[in-house]
Amino acid sequence: MNSAPITHRFAVALVAAGLALSACSSSTGDAGGPAGGKFAVWDPYPQFDGGSEWVKVIEDCGRQAGVEVERQAYDTSDLTNKVLLAAQQGVAPNVLVVDNPVVSTLAEAGVLKANQDTGLDASQASTNLMAAAESEGKAYGVPIGANTLALYYNKAVLTAAGVDPASITDWAALDAALAKVVAAGKKGITFSAIGTEEGTFQFLPWFWGAGAQLTDLSSAQAVAAVELWKSWLDKGYAPNSVIGNTQTTSWQEFATGEYAFAENGTWQLGKAGFEYGVIPIPSRAGGVAPAPTGGEVVTVPAQDDTGREATAAKIAGCLTGADTVLATDTALTYVSAVESVRERQVAANPELAVWVDAVKSAKGRTGDGLGTRYPRISQPLWTAVQAALTGSKAPADALKDAQAAAATAK
Amino acid sequence: MRKNLVGWAFLSPIVAYLLLFYAYPLVTTVDLSIRDYTVRSFVRGGAPLTGFENYLTVFADPTFRTALLNTVLFTVVSLVFQYGIGLAMAVFFSRHFRLSATLRALFLVPWLLPLIVSASTWAWLLNSEAGVVNAVLRFVGVDGVHWLTSPDWSLVSVTIANIWIGIPFNLVVLYSGLRDIPAEVHEASALDGANSWQSFRHVTFPLLRAVSTVTLLLGLVYTLKVFDIIWIMTRGGPSGSSTTLATWSYELGFGNALPRFGPSAAVGNVLILIALVAGLVYVRAQRKQEAS
Amino acid sequence: MTRSWWRTAVGVLLTAVMLFPVYWMVNVSLTPASRMRKSPPDLFPVDPTFEGYARVLDEQLPYFGTSLLVGLGTVVLTLALAAPAAYALAKLRPRGRGSLMFVLLVAQMIPGIVMALGLYGMFVRFGMTNTVWGLVLADSTIAVPFAVLILTSFLSAVPDEIVQAARIDGAGPFRVFWSVVLPAGRNGLVTSGLFAFLWAWSDFLFATTLDSGGALKPLTLGIYRYIGNNNQEWNAIMATAVVASVPATVLLVLAQRFVAAGITAGAVKD
Numbered sequence: 001m002n003s004a005p006i007t008h009r010f011a012v013a014l015v016a017a018g019l020a021l022s023a024c025s026s027s028t029g030d031a032g033g034p035a036g037g038k039f040a041v042w043d044p045y046p047q048f049d050g051g052s053e054w055v056k057v058i059e060d061c062g063r064q065a066g067v068e069v070e071r072q073a074y075d076t077s078d079l080t081n082k083v084l085l086a087a088q089q090g091v092a093p094n095v096l097v098v099d100n101p102v103v104s105t106l107a108e109a110g111v112l113k114a115n116q117d118t119g120l121d122a123s124q125a126s127t128n129l130m131a132a133a134e135s136e137g138k139a140y141g142v143p144i145g146a147n148t149l150a151l152y153y154n155k156a157v158l159t160a161a162g163v164d165p166a167s168i169t170d171w172a173a174l175d176a177a178l179a180k181v182v183a184a185g186k187k188g189i190t191f192s193a194i195g196t197e198e199g200t201f202q203f204l205p206w207f208w209g210a211g212a213q214l215t216d217l218s219s220a221q222a223v224a225a226v227e228l229w230k231s232w233l234d235k236g237y238a239p240n241s242v243i244g245n246t247q248t249t250s251w252q253e254f255a256t257g258e259y260a261f262a263e264n265g266t267w268q269l270g271k272a273g274f275e276y277g278v279i280p281i282p283s284r285a286g287g288v289a290p291a292p293t294g295g296e297v298v299t300v301p302a303q304d305d306t307g308r309e310a311t312a313a314k315i316a317g318c319l320t321g322a323d324t325v326l327a328t329d330t331a332l333t334y335v336s337a338v339e340s341v342r343e344r345q346v347a348a349n350p351e352l353a354v355w356v357d358a359v360k361s362a363k364g365r366t367g368d369g370l371g372t373r374y375p376r377i378s379q380p381l382w383t384a385v386q387a388a389l390t391g392s393k394a395p396a397d398a399l400k401d402a403q404a405a406a407a408t409a410k
Numbered sequence: 411m412r413k414n415l416v417g418w419a420f421l422s423p424i425v426a427y428l429l430l431f432y433a434y435p436l437v438t439t440v441d442l443s444i445r446d447y448t449v450r451s452f453v454r455g456g457a458p459l460t461g462f463e464n465y466l467t468v469f470a471d472p473t474f475r476t477a478l479l480n481t482v483l484f485t486v487v488s489l490v491f492q493y494g495i496g497l498a499m500a501v502f503f504s505r506h507f508r509l510s511a512t513l514r515a516l517f518l519v520p521w522l523l524p525l526i527v528s529a530s531t532w533a534w535l536l537n538s539e540a541g542v543v544n545a546v547l548r549f550v551g552v553d554g555v556h557w558l559t560s561p562d563w564s565l566v567s568v569t570i571a572n573i574w575i576g577i578p579f580n581l582v583v584l585y586s587g588l589r590d591i592p593a594e595v596h597e598a599s600a601l602d603g604a605n606s607w608q609s610f611r612h613v614t615f616p617l618l619r620a621v622s623t624v625t626l627l628l629g630l631v632y633t634l635k636v637f638d639i640i641w642i643m644t645r646g647g648p649s650g651s652s653t654t655l656a657t658w659s660y661e662l663g664f665g666n667a668l669p670r671f672g673p674s675a676a677v678g679n680v681l682i683l684i685a686l687v688a689g690l691v692y693v694r695a696q697r698k699q700e701a702s
Numbered sequence: 703m704t705r706s707w708w709r710t711a712v713g714v715l716l717t718a719v720m721l722f723p724v725y726w727m728v729n730v731s732l733t734p735a736s737r738m739r740k741s742p743p744d745l746f747p748v749d750p751t752f753e754g755y756a757r758v759l760d761e762q763l764p765y766f767g768t769s770l771l772v773g774l775g776t777v778v779l780t781l782a783l784a785a786p787a788a789y790a791l792a793k794l795r796p797r798g799r800g801s802l803m804f805v806l807l808v809a810q811m812i813p814g815i816v817m818a819l820g821l822y823g824m825f826v827r828f829g830m831t832n833t834v835w836g837l838v839l840a841d842s843t844i845a846v847p848f849a850v851l852i853l854t855s856f857l858s859a860v861p862d863e864i865v866q867a868a869r870i871d872g873a874g875p876f877r878v879f880w881s882v883v884l885p886a887g888r889n890g891l892v893t894s895g896l897f898a899f900l901w902a903w904s905d906f907l908f909a910t911t912l913d914s915g916g917a918l919k920p921l922t923l924g925i926y927r928y929i930g931n932n933n934q935e936w937n938a939i940m941a942t943a944v945v946a947s948v949p950a951t952v953l954l955v956l957a958q959r960f961v962a963a964g965i966t967a968g969a970v971k972d
Contacts, residue, residue: 375668417796435820524904678816685811
């Protein structure tokens with residue numbers, strides 16, 4: 001009487017712990033991994049949900065390739081780790097849309113397949129954008145589009161302070177404009193100096209615009225760039241909140257209408273509630289500073305079953321094809337990587353013309369032969385910028401430490 | 411013998427669970443921490459064993475000292491204030507007065523908010539430009555403080571938020587601890603002519619010792635692990651000024667374009683080691699208490 | 703009577719200070735985006751907008767369902783694992799239980815980040831990411847050691863005499879566990895169940911590492927969507943926050959008595 005129910009019920013109690021095991025064996029096939037029938041597409045656009053154009057585009061491309069796709073969206077900052085961990089476990093996604101500076105790292109790790117092996121065609125994409133997708137002479141993936149940085153300005157604020165935006169062609173002119181605006185009782189400039197890749201992205205136009213190179217973070221030119229930002233905080237031209245600002249919060253500050261300038265990207269176009277204009281970021285000595293290219297690359301990760309790579313390449317080719325990419329780039333407010341699509345974009349929205357020019361002259365972060373070393377340089381750089389802006393280190397010291405850290409990093 | 415067998419039979423699910431969901435991840439992180447992983451070898455395998463090199467790298471990193479110090483400061487200050495304020499509130503609410511039950515229940519609300527919510531709320535309250543705290547400070551004629559963007563204040567800010575979140579738990583536990591002290595004890599000490607402070611100091615507080623130990627231990631366990639609050643409010647910044655071991659471990663492993671899993675795992679293991687020591691200290695303290 | 707009035711006044715004041723951040727959350731949830739960064743900020747929602755709430759109801763309802771499911775699943779799993787263990791530790795007291803208790807104590811202290819890194823590799827390998835029960839398993843790791851420890855000290859308080867009496871009546875160990883000890887330890891079950899629910903309900907770390915890519919999201923990720931890199935819409939964030947606090951609040955108010963009793967029973971017993 002006793003022993004039977006005990007063992008019986010005990011078995012029930014054990015089910016909970018056993019759940020893991022039984023489930024492991026039953027669900028490897030249908031979990032959406034590449035082992036199953038579905039093709040996994042991972043992208044960094046969590047802002048687009050199931051009903052969005054982008055997801056429809058993905059589904060269409062899957063249909064054209066004759067397969068079913070399952071899409072997953074991650075925050076950009078999470079995506080690299082997720083892909084590495086998935087690749088380690090042999091379950092990398094079939095198609096991966098990933099931030100361009102990461103491509104060379106993933107390629108070097110053997111996570112991605114080169115275009116020449118998958119048949120993915122990148123000949124339409126402009127060469128300065130393809131630079132970020134190349135590693136050791138091979139191309140990996142096709143850029144879905146690009147964005148870059150420029151200075152937005154509030155027309156009313158500049159007019160009231162008597163500043164002509166066309167006159168801002170070097171740092172000195174920008175400083176003078178900021179002084180006038182602040183003297184007129186408005187706020188100067190907002191940007192993002194957060195301690196992430198975003199902070200480095202925003203700092204690079206000033207860094208490169210001073211003539212500094214990523215191979216030498218402690219150069220006099222680099223110090224000048226950090227000192228420029230630091231001086232804005234010291235003089236009250238820029239709010240202290242820039243230290244924690246993402247590009248989004250920085251934009252929200254600009255959108256209050258109190259600020260004269262905001263350093264921000266293509267994707268903010270049309271999102272302010274007042275009249276604004278856009279000028280290129282000036283370099284120190286005058287002229288346009290090189291801005292970094294942002295934007296993602298559609299790539300094909302390596303699979304155990306190489307037959308599936310060709311199909312994945314078809315999906316990737318479809319996602320970046322001239323006909324489909326226009327809708328995607330419009331939704332993302334990106335400038336297309338394809339010249340013919342750019343023309344159609346400008347025709348539809350003349351505001352984009354200035355951004356198309358900016359993207360043409362922009363520079364990849366992993367360029368200059370840095371490749372996989374870039375992330376190891378970028379992190380010390382944003383750390384140094386933060387240390388200098390908060391006053392915990394002098395700009396020159398902060399950059400000296402950064403250079404030491406970047407040099408020893410593997 | 412049979413008793414042992416039956417006992418362990420009842421324990422077998424939890425043992426299986428611990429092996430699957432604690433031991434396995436732990437082995438993974440220990441393995442990560444003693445190998446030299448590059449991105450390539452992480453994916454392809456074959457990372458060479460390097461023993462304690464990751465640990466040495468971590469210890470040599472100037473961030474380690476900051477993170478360790480911050481962890482200690484964050485934990486100790488949080489515990490002291492959570493416990494102190496929680497106890498004061500528990501004593502205050504232990505007397506019956508109109509609305510006391512309602513107000514006490516309202517005090518628990520901060521506990522119920524998902525951490526991500528409380529952290530975002532505090533981040534907004536303490537925002538340099540648009541935050542209400544600075545608005546109030548300016549209103550009374552004090553200069554606003556860069557709560558989250560100044561290295562002098564960021565740790566203070568995340569600690570304040572953490573204290574706020576921890577008060578309800580301390581209040582609930584200490585309050586019910588107080589309720590369990592028989593009323594006669596207070597009456598007796600009142601008859602002896604003790605004023606309420608003396609009565610608290612010499613009668614109530616000692617009787618609360620067991621409850622206090624558990625409260626502080628649980629507080630310690632959760633404060634050492636705190637990650638969400640700091641990560642959402644400051645990301646451990648600016649320039650590392652509010653980094654604790656927990657956020658540093660995450661930053662090394664996940665917060666970067668290029669993850670450094672080895673050092674990240676090493677920091678995580680150091681944190682576990684600290685927890686282990688805290689656990690031992692607790693067990694010893696408890697034995698002593700039982701013995702006396 | 704006058705003294706009591708004084709206490710009420712002080713109590714109201716203290717509660718107001720304590721709850722100010724919560725009030726601010728509600729205030730911000732009603733503030734339109736255009737007034738959000740006004741300096742000084744509005745102390746009351748002048749010109750309130752319900753846009754945030756409209757969006758929440760529109761976009762977040764499925765996430766509520768997920769969170770509820772994950773929360774309840776975590777409670778069931780946690781209790782199913784913890785109750786037999788606590789019974790054994792408290793009443794059967796087999797040899798070696800001391801070391802198991804210590805292991806549980808330390809397990810309780812392992813930071814979620816360390817767990818998440820290890821669990822992700824395992825989950826992704828076995829296709830357990832983006833599943834409700836995968837998240838239940840992960841969330842249970844926060845609650846199980848705590849539940850065992852609390853339940854053990856709670857079940858220790860059940861008098862040995864009733865256990866003996868049941869044995870004499872011929873009940874086996876499982877019968878004793880199921881029909882005698884568990885009902886007597888009801889408060890402890892409610893307490894640990896409640897904690898398990900609250901932790902699972904508010905978990906963000908496991909959700910973001912193990913679950914963030916798919917359509918299946920708990921509420922914390924729903925909120926994070928508004929905070930994430932691409933947008934920071936405070937009225938939507940705060941509206942979700944307000945709504946997210948409701949079920950947890952109801953639960954705690956209902957179970958508050960048990961919680962307090964449960965924890966101190968354990969504490970005092972030790």
